[in-house]
Amino acid sequence: MPLSPDQQAEIDSLRAQPRQTLRAVSEGMEAHLYKAVPVLDHGFVRVIDYMGDDAAICQAARVSYGRGTKSVQNDEGLIRYLMRHWHSTPFEMCEVKLHVKLPVFVARQWIRHRTANVNEYSARYSILDREFYIPQPDALAAQSVINNQGRGEALSGEEAARVLEWLKADAGRAYDHYEAMIGDTAPDGSAQAGLARELARMNLPANIYTQWYWKVDLHNLFHFLRLRADAHAQYEIRVYADAICEMVKDWVPAAYAAFEDYRMGGVTLSATGVACLRRMLAGEAVTQETSGMSKGEWREFGGGLGVSRLGDLVGSPLFRMPFARGRSR
Amino acid sequence: MPLSPDQQAEIDSLRAQPRQTLRAVSEGMEAHLYKAVPVLDHGFVRVIDYMGDDAAICQAARVSYGRGTKSVQNDEGLIRYLMRHWHSTPFEMCEVKLHVKLPVFVARQWIRHRTANVNEYSARYSILDREFYIPQPDALAAQSVINNQGRGEALSGEEAARVLEWLKADAGRAYDHYEAMIGDTAPDGSAQAGLARELARMNLPANIYTQWYWKVDLHNLFHFLRLRADAHAQYEIRVYADAICEMVKDWVPAAYAAFEDYRMGGVTLSATGVACLRRMLAGEAVTQETSGMSKGEWREFGGGLGVSRLGDLVGSPLFRMPFARGRSR
Amino acid sequence: MPLSPDQQAEIDSLRAQPRQTLRAVSEGMEAHLYKAVPVLDHGFVRVIDYMGDDAAICQAARVSYGRGTKSVQNDEGLIRYLMRHWHSTPFEMCEVKLHVKLPVFVARQWIRHRTANVNEYSARYSILDREFYIPQPDALAAQSVINNQGRGEALSGEEAARVLEWLKADAGRAYDHYEAMIGDTAPDGSAQAGLARELARMNLPANIYTQWYWKVDLHNLFHFLRLRADAHAQYEIRVYADAICEMVKDWVPAAYAAFEDYRMGGVTLSATGVACLRRMLAGEAVTQETSGMSKGEWREFGGGLGVSRLGDLVGSPLFRMPFARGRSR
Amino acid sequence: MPLSPDQQAEIDSLRAQPRQTLRAVSEGMEAHLYKAVPVLDHGFVRVIDYMGDDAAICQAARVSYGRGTKSVQNDEGLIRYLMRHWHSTPFEMCEVKLHVKLPVFVARQWIRHRTANVNEYSARYSILDREFYIPQPDALAAQSVINNQGRGEALSGEEAARVLEWLKADAGRAYDHYEAMIGDTAPDGSAQAGLARELARMNLPANIYTQWYWKVDLHNLFHFLRLRADAHAQYEIRVYADAICEMVKDWVPAAYAAFEDYRMGGVTLSATGVACLRRMLAGEAVTQETSGMSKGEWREFGGGLGVSRLGDLVGSPLFRMPFARGRSR
Incomplete structure (x- = not known):
């Protein structure tokens, strides 16, 4: 709350x-x-x-x-x-x-x-303030094995527990020290000058x-x-x-x-993508090698960047991969 | 109106x-x-x-x-x-x-x-629409003889009348032709295609x-x-x-x-301007030649860029020129 | 040149x-x-x-x-x-x-x-400078009858000649008066103050x-x-x-x-456009009334906004209109 | 290095x-x-x-x-x-x-x-990378007692040592856990999924x-x-x-x-500041109460915002405070 x-x-x-x-x-x-x-x-x-x-x-x-x-x-x-x-x-x-x-x-x-x-x-x-984002278990995702950017499945079991424990403990300790550094009392109760706030903040993690x-x-x-x-x-x-x-x-x-x-909900196709579709619909068996696209582009052409929706409509088995671009629903 | x-x-x-x-x-x-x-x-x-x-x-x-x-x-x-x-x-x-x-x-x-x-x-x-800016007589200023940008005195007599007549006549004629070009009727009453608006507008002057x-x-x-x-x-x-x-x-x-x-209403002085003032107030007779400023800068130092206000306050006859920068009142 | x-x-x-x-x-x-x-x-x-x-x-x-x-x-x-x-x-x-x-x-x-x-x-x-854009005859287009923005065919015959004559004459006269207004000599040879350049420019047309x-x-x-x-x-x-x-x-x-x-060379489809295509390819005879699109949107869906290219590829007669969006060639 | x-x-x-x-x-x-x-x-x-x-x-x-x-x-x-x-x-x-x-x-x-x-x-x-900013001792400043933004004197003795120790230890531990979370090996040597990088980074402090x-x-x-x-x-x-x-x-x-x-090196004065200077130079003993300025503004008028330079030049003891605005040298 x-x-x-x-x-x-x-x-x-x-x-x-x-x-x-x-x-x-x-x-x-x-x-x-x-x-x-x-x-x-x-x-x-x-x-x-x-x-x-x-x-x-x-x-x-x-x-x-x-x-x-x-x-x-x-x-x-x-x-x-x-x-x-x-x-x-x-x-x-x-x-x-x-x-x-x-x-x-x-x-x-x-x-x-x-x-x-x-x-x-x-x-x-x-x-x-002492407030940190700690992910819910289902948001605690593994690194994607497909690309460098996305997320994979949620972590489970001990790994998940370990990560949550580290996130909480490190944030708590960092904030304790932040408070202690800017305060006017040393740990032993004596007076201290207190570190400038503009410096002390450097100790705080990015989930604050x-x-x-x-x-x-x-x-x-x-x-x-x-x-x-x-x-x-x-x-x-x-x-x-x-x-x-x-x-x-x-x-x-x-x-x-x-x-x-x-x-x-819009779909965008490149000129190369349109040309490939045209050849495929004319009956040609286009492959990545003959498409003029790189491997990554070919994968996205089929499964990503909205083409999968188009794939659904033209009925080509090539395009049966799940829709990967546009707003998730 | x-x-x-x-x-x-x-x-x-x-x-x-x-x-x-x-x-x-x-x-x-x-x-x-x-x-x-x-x-x-x-x-x-x-x-x-x-x-x-x-x-x-x-x-x-x-x-x-x-x-x-x-x-x-x-x-x-x-x-x-x-x-x-x-x-x-x-x-x-x-x-x-x-x-x-x-x-x-x-x-x-x-x-x-x-x-x-x-x-x-x-x-x-x-x-x-057929609406053009035609200056009032007191806004019909001559080119400044001091600098390339400003205005001088208002034009007078025949010159002012001639300018106003040209501005009005040229604008009116340009608009007549604009209308005639985009219309669907030729001057002789026959039908015409009508020039594209995006082209016809090029005939209109900058005071429209x-x-x-x-x-x-x-x-x-x-x-x-x-x-x-x-x-x-x-x-x-x-x-x-x-x-x-x-x-x-x-x-x-x-x-x-x-x-x-x-x-x-603010006043800004350059580092050079401050140094000159300091010397002058210490009794030195600073001239443009010894000021480290160009002629233009020296003129503005005295009469422009807010320094004239400062001039009033330090009482130096150098600064008695009219105030030339800042909002007019 | x-x-x-x-x-x-x-x-x-x-x-x-x-x-x-x-x-x-x-x-x-x-x-x-x-x-x-x-x-x-x-x-x-x-x-x-x-x-x-x-x-x-x-x-x-x-x-x-x-x-x-x-x-x-x-x-x-x-x-x-x-x-x-x-x-x-x-x-x-x-x-x-x-x-x-x-x-x-x-x-x-x-x-x-x-x-x-x-x-x-x-x-x-x-x-x-005294330089004005005067269109070549083939660029002297009529207003489009299809939409408010585009151009139609080039003007021809007397209408084209009349437009060119007006554009040239009005520009020339406006510039003559511009020069006369800012000059230091009146038409009768006597001296004049000369109108400020910042004002005289208002007489010049938009094709300068x-x-x-x-x-x-x-x-x-x-x-x-x-x-x-x-x-x-x-x-x-x-x-x-x-x-x-x-x-x-x-x-x-x-x-x-x-x-x-x-x-x-890219092609963009709206979510509504994709849904219509899907229905059409499934054999349904979609009309503007059942498409969920306005008349203008339906016309562009067929003939404009890149869909015509897609039209070529899916072989629907609906899409046989000339390609209207994307860079002209 | x-x-x-x-x-x-x-x-x-x-x-x-x-x-x-x-x-x-x-x-x-x-x-x-x-x-x-x-x-x-x-x-x-x-x-x-x-x-x-x-x-x-x-x-x-x-x-x-x-x-x-x-x-x-x-x-x-x-x-x-x-x-x-x-x-x-x-x-x-x-x-x-x-x-x-x-x-x-x-x-x-x-x-x-x-x-x-x-x-x-x-x-x-x-x-x-494992690289964190740890201030030099002379940059380890206390919070200013004058305003909320600036820095005061450098911390000294045990307080300085304690701050440096915390900054180093917290950063090191946070990075250790960052590495451990994204790695494919659990602390006990078994395989783990590895947390997504986009999540793991949230554990890193702002001095990385x-x-x-x-x-x-x-x-x-x-x-x-x-x-x-x-x-x-x-x-x-x-x-x-x-x-x-x-x-x-x-x-x-x-x-x-x-x-x-x-x-x-420029100096900017407000309209109020100019008016005060004028009165002071005319012999009036202007005080904060009669200046039309707030306490903070009056303090800055004398000691900050470039006016101290002007103070030097007009010779008023009011302006003898150290120059506080403009580039430090």
Whole structure:
């Protein structure tokens, strides 16, 4: 349970004070405001503020296309048209501000998305709390034997127990020493100067929790979600992306539906892949050697990168491998 | 008068429909929403949406600095502290969306500020209106004889009349031909194919009006305002910046006051400039030749770049030249 | 012919002075350096500088993936892997600086790509040359009757002649008045103050040529090329993109080949599109009404957005329409 | 000593192979290429590539200002003019690519500078080395008693010894467990699955070293250096900034000199500060209470933010406090 009673009371208080505004309002998002959605063992995501709604996307698009957009008769159709043709600027006209509590190693991946505004809790100024991410047993995965990036099966038995024990003990000891280093009392009870916080933090492991405000426009948020809610993303960031997807679905339902159809559920084929399919459907028995693809590319052509879905549809046994790209379901 | 009756009715209608929200509300900005502030002869600026207020800046800063910010007891003090120490990320937590109608040559300057979101009316899809910026007589300035960039005195008499006549006649003729090229009827009344809009627009001059939605965070807006509300900015963009300043002042009064004190009204000296001042105050008669500065730099040291203000205060006759940098008043 | 003898002599001089460097060198790009490739009637593109080559992309990727990339045995395979999996940061490690001369209405489209560095010729400080883009007859296209954006057939006969005459006459007159306004002599030979350049420029039409230095990393350049070398891009910017494609092909041949295969020649299907295909291949006669698509989307599904290529391969008569998306050939 | 013999041999090999280029060459930077400058106990910075030199800055500026820049007769004068007037785009025309090895807690500060390209060593794919930053005794500072951010005196005696012992022991144990978790052999010699690398890394502390390629333009690099080579920056990032300053000085000597004069050595006063100075020089005994400043601002007005330099020059005893802002020397 990541929230203290004080925090819950603050949320309740904020939600008890509606005010009047002339701005665009998304009822779906109002229902989310300030509430913390728990993620992992101590983390959360919550919406602090938002700007715009589905109608605001269309309004901005109609400024661009003027009379030209009259033929698209309703907002949903226009939003699908914009998404389909990669007209991204109208989606940039919506903005959201999230408060996220997350482990440092997740924050390090997240921050690579540069087109966003961030205010992170500063361990130069302030003292971090004693909270560490310790995976649930089913998330304690082995290294994949197929590729260098993915995960394999969950660890079991003594190995799992040993890993959990090390993670807990090392984090606890590191935090004990962190506290002892910055405190004004030495272990023997005498006074000490206390190490600077900006130095003491270096002793803390990457599973300690940090938090930040993260503000991003809808176009860049969709880009983040496409990469981070994907089955290839690390589980520990994907659960945050999944939680955000649920919020976005309520905030801008039409835009989110178009995003699901064209981005998350979309399939991309290379020119070489199309040419191979054409030969195969014409009856040729194409092999990796004659495909013009590398071994890795051939494997992904069959089993990954969305082609498996296509494989299902063209009925070729080649494509019967499990779907490996796109959002996991 | 830049607004049609239909547009005014739409604004009135939008302002007549308050809704409830749980978000931060700035009463000062609510009063501006949707209203069009006239700028130049056919242009305007109006606020379409905003996110955050002074308190939201502090809230984000307190996430960063945690307990460390408790010592700054009130929001205004914290905001001044952030501005003074160039802690820019809390200001990025506020966002504003403007609808601007402006001449194309102003839009070309404006768009150079890259950290913003833009949806511009598209002359590929749509037909531009017959509206051109024609300067008022007192804005019809001569080329400066001092530098290549600035303006001198206003033109007078026949020269001014001749310029205005050319601007009006050329714009009118260009638009007549634009309309004739894209129309489906030839001058002799017969049918014609009609030139593609994306080509016909090339005949239109840079004083034709365009419009866009422009969305930006407060930090980057301050940067825009510092450069474009400055006395060195071209008059035709400065009037837009001035109009936006009035809105920002009502939106985030504490942040705007800090911006005025530390940025718009601030004075910057180079290391060389400081060294010269020191020598002068010690009684040395420093000249350009002995200053280590170029002629241009020496001129600006005395009369420009804020040093003239300093000149007033140290009482040196060297600095009696008119103040040339910083926001015009 | 866009280059003056002086400009050609300067290029020859720069190309006659090789120097030694320890940096990565791309022989293919060295052959292009400084040379101006003519585009449109007075424009050009030329390479002023570049950083990195195919090997530099791999070097950066190997920093990221360390030992994990050893399994990809050669640079070409690694580059294809990176492109296929949207690992964009290694491509950001290459940079190019171009000098481009282009009509203002093309520059206005181009500048919308924000992740780039630009130095444009300033008409506030300097005087623009008397050079205007006048389309060749076969580029003088009618407005498309299918959509608001595209072009139809070329204009013919008197209509074409009339348009060309207007474009030339209006541009010439506008420039005459521009010169007369900024000059120091009135038409009657008497002295005049001369209008400020920053104002006089407003009289010039959007087909006047400007020029700039444009610096961009390879990832963002690929994004620009995918949009602007596409058949849907306006012809007048596409010819610039095409010219740049030829340079990039010689600069980073492996990366360019991967870009062609996965981006320019790639095909994207929506989840709805995949579901429809599946039903059709199972023998169902899907119509727009039963497809779950709008009319526009259905038309594009058959004839546009790459599906026509897929159409060829699955042999459905539905898909026999000409290929409408992806780079024109 | 951060480089292995293999690494040194690779550097020597790269430096032994000069090639011919037609591009701009900076001899000062060629002397740095590939060489690793040691920073902290295991870190380094080295230049991998660069684009442009002082002349390239001027060349880009002259494209912008055309004939208008002829009056600035030499490159150094032009560069100083550009820096003085915040014309930043010509500085963006130079680019540099660095290879940096640095502790994770330093990397977390560094990455906040968003306008740069980064390829970091991935602990999802690869195994981190056993290398941790352990401060030298004189860098083992106490928390400042003046503000929450800075450092005080170095720890001494038993306290220092205790901190160093904890830092070393905790890092070593964490790494032992990291290795044991990802290995394929359990402590008892039996086979084990091995934890996924992307999970095991969470046990490692923030003083472990990572490395990346970092590519940035000169304008944004100057911004980074102004903040990170400043006396207020954390020592552990400042030493990297200092090392980069030495490279930039050799790369673009004129631009670096202007940067030192106008940015690093510059002094900024607020409007309120200027008004106070004016009153004081007129003989008034201004106190914090009558100054219009908060206590913190008044303290900084006297002793910090460059005003102390000004204090020296105006001879007021108020300003005799040590200079606290700007680059430490």
